[in-house]
Amino acid sequence: xxxxxxxxxxxxxxxxxxxxxxxxxxxxxxxxxxxxxxxxxxxxxxxxxxxxxxxxxxxxxxxxxxxxxxxxxxxxxxxxxxxxxxxxxxxxxxxxxxxxxxxxxxxxxxxxxxxxxxxxxxxxxxxxxxxxxxxxxxxxxxxxxxxxxxxxxxxxxxxxxxxxxxxxxxxxxxxxxxxxxxxxxxxxxxxxxxxxxxxxxxxxxxxxxxxxxxxxxxxxxxxxxxxxxxxxxxxxxxxxxxxxxxxxxxxxxxxxxxxxxxxxxxxxxxxxxxxxxxxxxxxxxxxxx
Amino acid sequence: xxxxxxxxxxxxxxxxxxxxxxxxxxxxxxxxxxxxxxxxxxxxxxxxxxxxxxxxxxxxxxxxxxxxxxxxxxxxxxxxxxxxxxxxxxxxxxxxxxxxxxxxxxxxxxxxxxxxxxxxxxxxxxxxxxxxxxxxxxxxxxxxxxxxxxxxxxxxxxxxxxxxxxxxxxxxxxxxxxxxxxxxxxxxxxxxxxxxxxxxxxxxxxxxxxxxxxxxxxxxxxxxxxxxxxxxxxxxxxxxxxxxxxxxxxxxxxxxxxxxxxxxxxxxxxxxxxxxxxxxxxxxxxxxxxxxxxxxxxxxxxxxxxxxxxxxxxxxxxxxxxxxxxxxxx
Numbered sequence: 001x002x003x004x005x006x007x008x009x010x011x012x013x014x015x016x017x018x019x020x021x022x023x024x025x026x027x028x029x030x031x032x033x034x035x036x037x038x039x040x041x042x043x044x045x046x047x048x049x050x051x052x053x054x055x056x057x058x059x060x061x062x063x064x065x066x067x068x069x070x071x072x073x074x075x076x077x078x079x080x081x082x083x084x085x086x087x088x089x090x091x092x093x094x095x096x097x098x099x100x101x102x103x104x105x106x107x108x109x110x111x112x113x114x115x116x117x118x119x120x121x122x123x124x125x126x127x128x129x130x131x132x133x134x135x136x137x138x139x140x141x142x143x144x145x146x147x148x149x150x151x152x153x154x155x156x157x158x159x160x161x162x163x164x165x166x167x168x169x170x171x172x173x174x175x176x177x178x179x180x181x182x183x184x185x186x187x188x189x190x191x192x193x194x195x196x197x198x199x200x201x202x203x204x205x206x207x208x209x210x211x212x213x214x215x216x217x218x219x220x221x222x223x224x225x226x227x228x229x230x231x232x233x234x235x236x237x238x239x240x241x242x243x244x245x246x247x248x249x250x251x252x253x254x255x256x257x258x259x260x261x262x263x264x265x266x267x268x269x270x271x272x273x274x275x276x277x278x279x280x281x282x283x284x285x286x287x288x289x
Numbered sequence: 290x291x292x293x294x295x296x297x298x299x300x301x302x303x304x305x306x307x308x309x310x311x312x313x314x315x316x317x318x319x320x321x322x323x324x325x326x327x328x329x330x331x332x333x334x335x336x337x338x339x340x341x342x343x344x345x346x347x348x349x350x351x352x353x354x355x356x357x358x359x360x361x362x363x364x365x366x367x368x369x370x371x372x373x374x375x376x377x378x379x380x381x382x383x384x385x386x387x388x389x390x391x392x393x394x395x396x397x398x399x400x401x402x403x404x405x406x407x408x409x410x411x412x413x414x415x416x417x418x419x420x421x422x423x424x425x426x427x428x429x430x431x432x433x434x435x436x437x438x439x440x441x442x443x444x445x446x447x448x449x450x451x452x453x454x455x456x457x458x459x460x461x462x463x464x465x466x467x468x469x470x471x472x473x474x475x476x477x478x479x480x481x482x483x484x485x486x487x488x489x490x491x492x493x494x495x496x497x498x499x500x501x502x503x504x505x506x507x508x509x510x511x512x513x514x515x516x517x518x519x520x521x522x523x524x525x526x527x528x529x530x531x532x533x534x535x536x537x538x539x540x541x542x543x544x545x546x547x548x549x550x551x552x553x554x555x556x557x558x559x560x561x562x563x564x565x566x567x568x569x570x571x572x573x574x575x576x577x578x579x580x581x582x583x584x585x586x587x588x589x590x591x592x593x594x595x596x597x598x599x600x601x602x603x604x605x606x607x608x609x610x611x612x613x614x615x616x617x618x619x
Contacts, residue, residue, distance in 0.1 A: 086511060110514030121506035123373040124559040134502055138514040142495055145293050145562075190513070 035098050036061050037194050037226040038083065038113075043092035045075065045082050051251040052078055056092070058245070058255040062193070063220045065227040067237040067258065070247030071271050076230045077118060077198055079247065083228060084115045084196045096194065110138035114192035118199055120183050122171050129167040131182055132158055135189030150189075157188035160215055162208075176203035184212060188219075195219070197229040201236070209233075213240045234275075235285045238262050246270050262286075296563040299556075303570035307355060310577040314351035315343050317581050319588045349479050353538055354580040354594070355573035356482035357473075358545050360535035362572025363489055365546030366553075366564055367528040370504045371521060372436055379532040379546035382439030382525075386446025387416025388536040393453045393465050405468075406477055406537050413533030416442055421525060432507075435525075471542030471595030473580045485534035490569055493527055496520060497561035504559065542595045544602030545572050551606070575601075 036059040043056040052075030060066055068076050081087050083094055085101035094101045096112050104112075114135070122131075132154040133146050140146065146154075158164050161181040166174070174182065180203045187195060195216065201209045217240060219225045231237045237244060237258065244261040246254045248270050254261050264277040267286060274289040315327045322330065322339050330343035364379035372381070380386070391412020395405040420442050424435040450469070457465060467474070493500075499520050502510040511517045535542070549572040553564055579597040586592065 081508075084512060086508065105514075106511070106516060107514035110512065115508070115512035117506070117508045117512070119506070121373065121504075121509070124369075124375065124504050124554065126505075126559055130558070130560070131505075134505060134509070134513065137498060137502055140498070142498075 034062075036095075037064075037097060038228070039095040039098070040083070041093050041095070043082070043094065044090040045079055046090045047075065047078055050075075051090075052247065053253045054251050056253050056255070058243075060194070060226045060228065060243070062224040062226060064242045065217065065220055065229070065240060066243040066245060066255075067241035068228065068230045068245045068247065069232075069234065069237055069262075069267075069270070071249055074247040074249040074270075076247060079245075080115075080196055080198050080228065080230055084113060085109055086115065107138045110190070110192075112192055113194040113196060114187045114190040116183055116187050116195070116197040116200055118202070120179055122179075126171050127167070128158065128163060128169050128171060128174070128182055129154060131171050132185045132189045135186040135191075138190070153191065154185070154189045157185040158182075160188060161185045161212070177205060177208060180204055181208065181212070184215075192225070194226045195228065197227070199230050199232065201231065201233065209236065216240075234262065234267060238284060238286070292560070295557075296560075299563060300566055300570065303567055303574070307570050307574040307577070310574040310581075311351045311355055314354065314577050314581040315347045317585055318342070318347065319585075350473050350476060350580065351577055352479035353476040353482060354473050354577040356479055356486050357476075357535040357539045357542060358549075358576025358579075359486045359569040359573035360482060360489065360531045361542060361546035361576070362549035362568040363486070363493075363565060364528040364531040364535070365572075366550035366561070366568045367493065367500075367524050367531075368546075369550055370500050370561065371524045371528065372432060373504060373506075374436070375551065376547075377436075378544075379528065379535075380443070380541060380543075382420050382435065382529070383416040383442035383446060384413045384529050384532040385536050385541040386443040386450070387419075388413035388533060389469060389541060390446050390449045390453070391415070392468055392540070393450060393457075396461055396465055396468070397453055397457055402475060403477070409540075410533055410537040413529070413536055416446065417526075417529040417533070421529075431521075467593050468540040469595075470593035471540040471598070472591075472593045473539050473583075474591055476538050479538070482534050482538045485531060486569060486573075489527060489531045490566055493524070494562070494565055496523065497565055500524070500561040500565075501559070504561075540593075540595070542576065542598055544598045544606070545576055548602045548606045549575060 038060040040059070041057050044054050045052040045056075068079060070076050078087070082089050085094065085104070088102065096104065096109065101109060129151070133150060136146055136150040136153070140150070155164065155167060158167055161184050163178065163181055163185060166178070171179065171182065180200075184200060187197070200212055200216070204212060213236060216227050216229070220227050241258040243256065244258040246261050246266060254266060264275050264286060268274045275286045276289055278285050278287060312324065312327060315331075316322050316324055320338070320342050322343055326339045327343055330340045331348070333340070361379050365377070368377040368379055368381060369375055371377075388409040389412065391408035391410070392405050395408030400408070420435070420439045424431065424438040454462065454465060499510070499515045502513055502515050503517065503520060507517050532546075550564065550568045553567045553571055557563055557567065576594065576598065579601065580594045583592040583594040583597045
């Protein structure tokens with residue numbers, strides 16, 4: 001299955017589980033005329049005096065999966081937060097479905113893109129179901145309460161990450177991996193068109209890593225969502241990404257088809273450690289020397 | 290929707306509890322009034338001693354107790370979400386310290402009661418402004434900075450209070466100590482506090498679901514479309530005003546603002562849409578009951594109500610903390 005063929009996507013993302021009253025709303029924020037979900041133009045991202053990216057431009061179409069790679073401190077999270085509109089870029093624009101993010105109402109932005117943060121805060125007790133239902137916030141008006149429709153979406157999301165049995169439990173006793181899967185379920189409950197995931201595989205053991213990547217791939221294929229994820233595992237990145245963005249750590253960024261961007265020379269430079277490529281038929285893996 | 294129905298049930302029960310606490314406060318005391326006479330007195334039918342005691346003395350005091358308990362519990366619940374710290378209370382950011390300096394200064398120079406209340410309110414607002422302007426800034430460390438600034442300002446106020454107490458003449462000390470411990474004997478009109486409670490609930494309840502998300506972290510809340518900076522400003526100003534209104538009316542009554550939100554949270558969870566109104570009702574009921582005890586247990590002597598809320602509050606809180614190991618996690 002490596003590398004996977006590019007799926008053929010419908011121009012307008014088909015959303016599942018939408019009752020009639022939500023249909024109109026979703027048409028309103030679905031990408032128009034098949035334009036890109038995410039368009040980045042002339043983006044410059046800086047932290048203090050350190051430049052993470054300069055003149056970065058790329059597009060992400062519906063159904064595409066982009067992986068962000070780079071060494072510690074290269075600015076993966078900062079770049080992801082900039083793409084999510086959580087921090088303003090030093091220069092350039094990020095467009096979501098054709099609308100500049102900085103001009104977009106935050107609630108509308110929250111219906112279009114969802115962010116999986118690196119850390120999850122649970123200062124107060126809360127059940128697993130309540131935590132997943134938080135994702136419904138941008139879909140509910142100020143006076144509305146979560147209804148059976150929202151609860152069904154949340155329960156399906158919990159089932160998708162294998163936490164269906166945990167719905168009524170408190171979040172505090174959950175293990176790190178279970179908490180991470182719950183955060184992914186909350187993101188699924190949010191039903192955005194663009195998923196921005198900061199280390200979605202953190203704390204997950206191998207079977208759950210693959211399950212989560214398969215789940216995200218399935219959402220990209222069937223619902224046409226776009227995926228941008230920060231990963232640490234180069235080989236999983238190669239296997240599960242259509243496109244790759246490699247941060248050099250010195251402001252240099254390479255973005256393109258994963259199969260081209262991820263090569264032994266570029267990766268060795270970016271991570272500051274020599275890597276060798278092994279291939280067997282269609283499949284390629286990188287091993288550190 | 291079960292969640293909404295449950296909310297209505299919980300709030301109805303707590304409203305009944307609050308009404309029962311107020312009725313008990315009207316009936317109990319060194320001059321006992323039968324429940325039927327309480328009703329007649331409230332309707333203005335009972336003249337003479339019973340009507341005078343119920344309408345003139347006990348009703349304003351009971352309403353002031355209810356309003357201040359509600360204000361403190363509501364402000365405490367909001368501060369806990371704002372600082373994302375279950376151990377925060379309405380006084381943690383120095384509001385009561387500022388109010389104490391204002392009120393005790395007014396007492397020291399011998400101002401009348403109305404100006405003591407005014408001094409308390411001015412002190413509370415001054416402390417709020419100082420903490421807010423010093424802690425303002427962007428970035429994730431604002432919360433820590435807010436907490437630190439508040440704690441330092443509160444410590445400074447504590448020193449000023451100690452100074453005032455040490456230079457105050459003997460005959461004023463008792464009044465000052467009662468004020469510091471919280472005392473409803475000198476409460477003014479209950480209406481400003483009641484109005485403040487109603488305004489506080491009406492002003493914050495529409496943002497209750499946003500507060501639920503704020504409790505889950507700034508980044509998570511912002512990514513879900515919550516205007517975090519604006520919301521935090523609103524919560525801080527509202528909680529400070531609510532606390533100032535309570536402190537102005539009754540002095541710094543402790544523990545209501547800390548334990549009531551916790552009790553409610555343990556009973557019905559952390560959904561602010563239920564928690565905020567439920568805490569207001571339960572806080573009102575608790576302070577009304579505590580004040581009734583304060584003026585009846587060693588009658589005709591009156592105890593400062595703050596002592597009773599602390600005597601009830603400390604063991605209850607310690608029990609909750611040991612029973613629920615996550616309650617103290619910050």
